[in-house]
Amino acid sequence: MTKLTKTLLGGVALLALLAAGCSLDTPDPATLADVEQPEGAEYFANYVAIGNSLTSGFMDAGLVTNGQVNSYPQLLASVMGAKAYTFQQPLIAFPGIGSSSTGDPSLVAGVLHFDGAGISLAGTTALADVQSTLLLAAAWPVPYNNLGVPGATTLDVTSALGSGSSQSPGNSYFDFILRNPSFGDVSMINQAIALGPKLITCWIGNNDILGGATGGEPEVGINITPTAEFNAMFTDILDGLTVGVTDRYGYEPAIFVGNVPGIASAPYFVPKALFDVMAGNPIPTEETAVYVRFPALGYLAAGGPVPLPPEWTLDAGEVGVVDTAVTEFNAAIAAAVAARDNVWLYDANTVLAGLDPNTEAAHFLALVGTLGIETAAATTYFSLDGIHPNNRGYALVANGFSAVINGALGTALPQIDIGDITWDPTYDMLPKQGGPLLDSRAAAA
Template structure:
């Protein structure tokens, strides 16, 4: 009888949670009752939910995922994730996540020691779906419809969903099977991220009407088939990540060449633009680019710049900039002496973003976030991840910065791939979700001390650079061939 009464109370209470959380007239529930909402937590999303770091997924990363942090803070002891044994699974099939080689100072990845990624799944026999159902590479379409690697082209679907064990069900359907009382849902980033990582392929962006249709269907499924309290996050500007903006530091004017608007220029080992004539007006040598006036040079260009001199002008290019042949020859010799390779080969268009491309990508994010705001309608709390990343990049958060690890290894919130957070970055995200949960449910779930995760990469030694293969690894999973939706 007591069990029946408890379930009846719980059912009524969860119905009340579906009311608009901003409605001052909604019933005020006690803290003890609200704690019941924390009794079964399920996380839905993409790589950001899975705990993906440094171009891959591994147990060490997953134990620092934001859902795992949240589960710890709400004292949910049996939060199950698809734990991946060392060395982990990289986003490029057959590769490990990125790692650091102290001998060379380079970020790199290795070949995977197994042919089937599922062989690294430590708790593959769990007789129920995982509580963290975040799948690296998931977008709205595949969250709603994807069940396996065969129908998505993404091996992580087999690792996380383990179909046909659960009836060839989707991420959303497996969440419903768990009968959750609390859901975090963060999805949509991969509906635009590929456009940024590919250097402006706008075909990577999901049409906004399709975005609205699919997100609406996901929310309808979750709200009609569970009584869970749902918390969402919106989409950050995917151009505000180190993979895109790390090399903004190499932009400079060149008064001696009459260039008054900052452009990417030849730079040294410290990423500082090199003035080849400091006693005069300032002679900064522009890098060669296929696209005129790019506003961002993407991170892979750094590897090619160091390895082969991509973008570094040769004598002919310098003469074309208006320099006398003798001066051009002297500059080339100076660059060679500094360890550069004046290749004369321009940086290709897929490694830069123009202002038009940047604007289109940011507009897509704005449109997607408007859809999220409309569909949640105040009934589902939304954490403003877009604003949070903006603050991280301008003034910092909790002492963390949005800089790439090469520029700020002590304080960066990003992992080695320049796209995904590191341990501290995920702690910041977890705290943001916890604050939303506390405000909506009048709870006092403690937040994490993010200081304990600082300096994740300091013990490894000085990071000097990253290989071409490593820096491009993350693109494999997130830059896709567009298929019929």
């Protein structure tokens, strides 16, 4: 168990009484006899989101309130008419809880920010202070409506109870989002069912592929989930949600799923020619690179030797492995949706692939030199980590889901004006002068 895990679990021990709230005991059928199936906007009365970092509002390599209040589930809940106190998220105070390395096990990284010269950590928090200063909603007495966990895989939705059982070992995000064992050791899917959702969004599968792509050496069965295994787990999730809610509450939930975006949509994977421009000169690589991973800028800034080792690049064969997995996963998702009357698909892959790679899907660092901070931030849909959307990107996703919901349920959810959504990559912190484009700590994001 990690030190962060122990800190988080110690703080939520007072919530032990909540385990009963997650109980999935079989209800008395007589109590369900008169329950009516929701229609139209009635589905909006109880909305729950499950998934990974893309659901949680993760941006700039971390979870922080600035991103969470603009997560696509929160934006969807808002246009559905939910008040802030009725749609609950595991809000994290600034500087957030990030995925970067601090180099010091007693410190927890915050999110990344643009400091005026490059990308660096916006701050750190002492491990001992995480519970008291960062976890703003730890005492919420029932499961969160947004159960998206950064790093979650498809297997984790039904199997992970905490950092000790997550597919990627030691993922402490599970501990302060699922809050087990205080919640009775209940998985993401069963916490969602316990809330009795009438409408569910589920966006999962990205991390079953992304680990291979971001590691630079993708291989099916090693760091990419085989398609047959993904399909079995994904259909189990859909059927588990449907049966679980129907058996316990007497109505069938409407489920809306997102599919898996291709890596070409994410500015984390930088085309080799563009990477050379960002680095300031042509960078030799050990393999013939199609893409260079964005954090290689930090590797070079820290004095890493060249040619770049294979873990920093993807060659044509490796890109083919990843692209094939994305295609197969999305075919499995589409087939699962087509086979079920209460499930609909948001084609996130097509939407994100349609963004302009030179503007909307460009990395902030590739834009800021010519556009300036404010215009660059208002142009791209991606955050500083290059994988996750920024506030504007999550609004785009929310609009996509709401359009599918309207078509399925005959409702009239309004579209969010993305022009009204802002993203501040500086986090309103004073810039400093000098320094590398991407510092070595931020490079680990």
